[in-house]
Amino acid sequence: MTEREKPLTPIRTGPTTVTPRVSIIVPVYNGGDQFDDCLAAIVRWKPTNWELIVVDDGSTDQSAALARHYGANVMSTEGRLGPGAARNIGSRYAVGEYVCFIDADCEVNAKTFRNMAAILSGDTAIDALFGSYDERPRAPSFLSQYKNLMHHYVHQQSSEDASTFWSGCGVVRRSLFLALGGFDVNTYKRPSIEDIDLGYRIKQAGGKIVLSKKVQVKHYKNWTLMCLLKTDVFDRGIPWTRLILSDKSRLINDLNLGNDQRLSLVLTYLLMLSAALTPFVPHAGTAAVALAIVLFALNLGTYSFFVKRRGALFTIPAIFMHWLYFVYCGIAFWCGVLLHTRDKIQGIKAMPIIPIEDSSGQVNTPQATVTKSPA
16 A cells, blocks of 8 residues: 555444344455555444454455454465455464455445344355345446446346355355365465355255345456456356366356346347348348347346436446356357367366364364365
């Protein structure tokens, strides 16, 4: 962080104690001023009996000092290991029954922790719970608004009986998290789908995961086109495809993997093919128009959401961005297929995930045996 021109945000005490007891863990690398806002919101709204742990992932700015200012228990990865490793370290030393992960570029609100606690205390069988971004992202650019609103819409429309996990704002029973080995930082050495992988393993262990529509956070990230493409293709699409191919039971009809989304991908490529053949093949243009109409109708709910939240002028380019999304998802899928095939031919297998010891050196084991298939 550079020299700050504004004073540090005053610390404010959160609400009274609630159950269950939760340890909030925030991994950070050079958080900047946004990290100040993130911590200020957490301290303002967290119950007083919930601890705050910040794991500094090799920052070269004053992120660790800022965390101490807010009364956080500050730990260090002793170098750049990534947010997954940072969360694993924090979970090892946490004291809560659950560990709650909040990204350093997210802001909780007055209802985030309150709703989280109410859901967990109301159903003690829940092993993990996650929410979504809210519909008011901070960055004003079109791509940032589009990307964050799409995330919000997908999570809000998906089943509450979830089969995966999201670490931007998610809580997990600590004993199960440690027993499962936490996030797989061997397979996913940089921020990727380690949270999705964790969710699959929780379900394989017989755990219950809930996607709560009432648990939301504001996202600060300013998306650029290159950042969006890199994340969706290399950090999400390709590794997610490989993860699914390693165990076909992970192909769920929910979130980004819904049947309507798979059909939309096929329609997009048929539309592109028809458009390309229009100068050479009779009626190809008519087919292209028909495919575009079907593709639009299939995603009408999404586009209606954009119109209601941002208006028609925003929705028109959002539609084309959405169709571009299907194009590069297709590319990511076939890249994932090729890499999975290569791994099968070469006999490459994923490293086993070892349970994490807690701070006392004890190791718990999940009730069900969890096996890790090659990614």
